[in-house]
Amino acid sequence: MNGLIFKIAYRNLKEHKTKTLIIGTLMALAIMILVVGNSFMETAASGIEKTYIQNFTGDVVITSSEMENASLFMDGSMNNRDELIPVIPSSVEIQDYLNSLNTITAINPQIGGAALLKHKEDGTGFAMLFGVDPEMYEETFQNNINITYGTFLNPGEEGIVLSEAAVRMIKDTSGEIVKPGDSVLLTGMNSVTGTKIREVTVRGTFEFVNESPQLEMISFIDLNNIRIINGMLAYTEVAANLSDSEQSLLGELDEDSLFGSDDAGLFGGDLFSEDIVVLADDLESDYFDILGDTSERDKYSQTDPDAWHYMVVKLDDSVNEKRFIKNLNNWFLENSIDAKASGWLAGAGTIAKMSNTLSIVFNFLVLIVAIVAVIIIMNTLVISVNERIGEIGTMRAIGAEKSFVRSMITLETLMISVIFGIIGAVLGMIITALIGSIGYEAPNTFLQVILGGPVLYPVISVQAVVISLVTVALVGVVASLYPVSIALKISPVKAMGEN
Amino acid sequence: MKKAITIFLVLLIVSLSTVSAISLDDANTILDTVDTSRNFTGTDFSAVMTMISEDPDTGIEKKKVQQFRRDDSDMFLMLFIEPAAEKGQGYLMIDENLWFYDPQSRKFNHTSMKESFGGTDAKNSDFGASSLGDDYKVLTVEEGKLGRFDVYIMDLEGTNSEVTYPTVKIWITKDTNLMLKSEDYSATGRLMRTSLFPSYAKVGDKFLATKMIFNDELIDGKKTQITITDISSKDLPDSIFTKSYVERVNR
Numbered sequence: 001m002n003g004l005i006f007k008i009a010y011r012n013l014k015e016h017k018t019k020t021l022i023i024g025t026l027m028a029l030a031i032m033i034l035v036v037g038n039s040f041m042e043t044a045a046s047g048i049e050k051t052y053i054q055n056f057t058g059d060v061v062i063t064s065s066e067m068e069n070a071s072l073f074m075d076g077s078m079n080n081r082d083e084l085i086p087v088i089p090s091s092v093e094i095q096d097y098l099n100s101l102n103t104i105t106a107i108n109p110q111i112g113g114a115a116l117l118k119h120k121e122d123g124t125g126f127a128m129l130f131g132v133d134p135e136m137y138e139e140t141f142q143n144n145i146n147i148t149y150g151t152f153l154n155p156g157e158e159g160i161v162l163s164e165a166a167v168r169m170i171k172d173t174s175g176e177i178v179k180p181g182d183s184v185l186l187t188g189m190n191s192v193t194g195t196k197i198r199e200v201t202v203r204g205t206f207e208f209v210n211e212s213p214q215l216e217m218i219s220f221i222d223l224n225n226i227r228i229i230n231g232m233l234a235y236t237e238v239a240a241n242l243s244d245s246e247q248s249l250l251g252e253l254d255e256d257s258l259f260g261s262d263d264a265g266l267f268g269g270d271l272f273s274e275d276i277v278v279l280a281d282d283l284e285s286d287y288f289d290i291l292g293d294t295s296e297r298d299k300y301s302q303t304d305p306d307a308w309h310y311m312v313v314k315l316d317d318s319v320n321e322k323r324f325i326k327n328l329n330n331w332f333l334e335n336s337i338d339a340k341a342s343g344w345l346a347g348a349g350t351i352a353k354m355s356n357t358l359s360i361v362f363n364f365l366v367l368i369v370a371i372v373a374v375i376i377i378m379n380t381l382v383i384s385v386n387e388r389i390g391e392i393g394t395m396r397a398i399g400a401e402k403s404f405v406r407s408m409i410t411l412e413t414l415m416i417s418v419i420f421g422i423i424g425a426v427l428g429m430i431i432t433a434l435i436g437s438i439g440y441e442a443p444n445t446f447l448q449v450i451l452g453g454p455v456l457y458p459v460i461s462v463q464a465v466v467i468s469l470v471t472v473a474l475v476g477v478v479a480s481l482y483p484v485s486i487a488l489k490i491s492p493v494k495a496m497g498e499n
Numbered sequence: 500m501k502k503a504i505t506i507f508l509v510l511l512i513v514s515l516s517t518v519s520a521i522s523l524d525d526a527n528t529i530l531d532t533v534d535t536s537r538n539f540t541g542t543d544f545s546a547v548m549t550m551i552s553e554d555p556d557t558g559i560e561k562k563k564v565q566q567f568r569r570d571d572s573d574m575f576l577m578l579f580i581e582p583a584a585e586k587g588q589g590y591l592m593i594d595e596n597l598w599f600y601d602p603q604s605r606k607f608n609h610t611s612m613k614e615s616f617g618g619t620d621a622k623n624s625d626f627g628a629s630s631l632g633d634d635y636k637v638l639t640v641e642e643g644k645l646g647r648f649d650v651y652i653m654d655l656e657g658t659n660s661e662v663t664y665p666t667v668k669i670w671i672t673k674d675t676n677l678m679l680k681s682e683d684y685s686a687t688g689r690l691m692r693t694s695l696f697p698s699y700a701k702v703g704d705k706f707l708a709t710k711m712i713f714n715d716e717l718i719d720g721k722k723t724q725i726t727i728t729d730i731s732s733k734d735l736p737d738s739i740f741t742k743s744y745v746e747r748v749n750r
Binding site for chain 1: 549551553554557558559560561565578579580582583584585586587588599601602603604606607608609610617618645646647648679680695697710712720724726736739744747748749
């Protein structure tokens with residue numbers, strides 16, 4: 001019986017060669033795109049994940065729970081230049097706890113920041129700063145940078161290791177190349193100590209092993225200088241005392257009352273208040289003592305050695321990252337520490353998330369293609385069934401059950417789907433393998449970011465092939481449902497009469 | 500009859516508007532007058548500024564700044580007196596260069612008049628000599644009221660790329676030519692900041708805004724109020740407007 005259905009289905013496909021080829025080619029094309037696209041996406045996504053975990057974010061990123069965005073690259077927290085990135089509370093306690101766990105392979109505390117660069121008279125540039133302890137950083141992220149000139153920071157040494165992009169920026173503005181041993185002025189701003197200028201020595205220049213436009217703005221700096229630039233102080237000043245007049249101007253102000261409508265306003269409607277003018281005649285003798293006692297200032301220039309923005313944790317391969325994060329967040333809760341642990345993706349920021357989003361968009365597009373394919377196949381099959389009304393009616397008249405007709409049409413669709421699906425998948429694998437051998441060079445910065453580097457070598461994704469074939473089989477079955485229902489409605493007597 | 504009344508009314512409105520309207524030339528002259536009345540020409544100027552910044556994220560901060568101005572030479576020095584963490588930081592404008600000084604590193608660095616002053620909502624350009632007449636031209640002018648004051652409301656457009664805001668709308672008192680309010684717009688026409696000047700002091704024949712309020716229009720609830728006290732128009736030693744003075748005062 002099964003053999004008979006198979007034979008009839010095969011014969012029908014053969015008799016309607018053109019239709020079979022049209023549907024088949026469409027399906028093969030869709031599967032090919034699916035295999036190539038998904039292989040690209042998967043290679044890029046796994047490449048980005050591996051790159052970020054190995055080189056920047058580790059498996060877990062710890063931040064203050066006040067920090068909405070745990071990105072190490074400060075995207076989202078740099079909207080306002082003087083906005084402070086919250087410091088991790090109880091950082092020493094957290095570090096001690098992490099060190100007591102035997103599931104951790106490395107911890108790297110880190111500080112983020114940004115500064116304008118100035119080299120000699122005319123050289124200017126910009127850098128995103130990673131403030132690191134050189135020993136801990138190198139222990140956590142081995143071989144993720146290439147020193148192009150000079151050295152990395154040495155333990156306890158102040159200085160900056162500039163990215164090649166920063167060196168290029170300075171060269172573009174002044175024509176001069178920054179060399180190790182040169183000084184650069186860094187100017188940053190924070191809401192605690194205002195604008196800060198630091199003169200630091202360039203220890204070396206570098207580029208990341210895995211280049212990306214997101215990474216090329218980063219330069220490494222010692223902890224003391226980054227803490228000064230960020231205003232991460234050991235002591236904080238007491239809140240300001242405001243006079244009644246100053247208090248009265250706080251909050252929302254009504255312009256009419258401020259400028260005195262017909263009634264007396266905030267200033268009684270008087271634009272001139274001469275009485276506040278106090279001519280400071282005795283100022284002359286105080287020109288050089290205008291600041292008074294500056295000893296308190298020294299106190300507020302001491303940085304907090306335990307102030308960190310991020311703690312990047314690398315886990316042993318055997319550890320389940322999600323479970324570890326959950327347990328760590330529970331520990332924070334139990335110990336009333338306002339910190340939070342997040343996965344690598346949160347630490348990687350917008351760029352890595354963009355790649356993930358693109359993958360979702362691609363799969364959505366695939367879904368639309370699948371729906372279109374279902375409609376086309378269904379339409380073609382309906383036409384085919386209508387052409388064979390007499391034949392199907394005759395089959396039914398000579399004793400073919402409804403299930404026979406159903407199986408026959410479903411099998412026809414499945415045969416097209418599977419045969420052309422396999423052809424499409426094979427073509428997709430060949431194309432992926434070919435591109436994989438020569439590499440796909442991203443034509444623009446946007447694609448470079450999405451693909452995680454300038455050149456992508458896609459690897460055939462077995463998962464993509466299997467998913468594609470399953471999808472195509474499902475498309476075949478779904479597409480045959482409506483034509484089958486039409487075929488089953490055919491009355492044998494009427495069909496034979498029409499014939 | 501109806502038509503005749505309509506024509507009469509139109510003519511009346513046109514003639515009235517001609518009488519009361521102010522020409523663009525007159526408006527540009529008023530801009531120059533605003534500059535003249537605000538700039539301390541022929542004399543130096545010093546005062547203490549108390550700045551209170553409100554920020555929904557960081558709370559309330561108070562800063563005190565000693566201000567020295569010599570408008571004739573386009574020079575000024577602003578030295579932070581409070582808070583202790585910022586004491587001694589300064590902005591020095593000399594030879595058309597604006598320098599920022601950090602006493603901790605004892606370094607000067609160039610900064611721009613367009614930058615925020617000490618992280619507040621005021622800009623560095625708010626504290627130099629007024630140059631509205633040179634930097635802007637009047638696009639439109641109309642008469643109106645602000646509170647109880649009769650004002651000219653002018654739309655200004657920057658004449659050069661050095662201006663902090665490319666377009667500005669200002670409210671100028673009709674009788675005294677003092678600026679009461681300004682709306683500062685970006686190149687794309689977005690309102691960036693609203694500034695209010697509700698109180699002035701007369702120092703000699705000059706006017707000085709003794710109360711200024713700068714509202715950040717991009718962040719709701721973020722604003723800075725400035726009060727000016729200890730005003731003096733006495734001559735200042737030349738040495739004040741030098742880098743060495745800033746360094747010496749910080750020793």
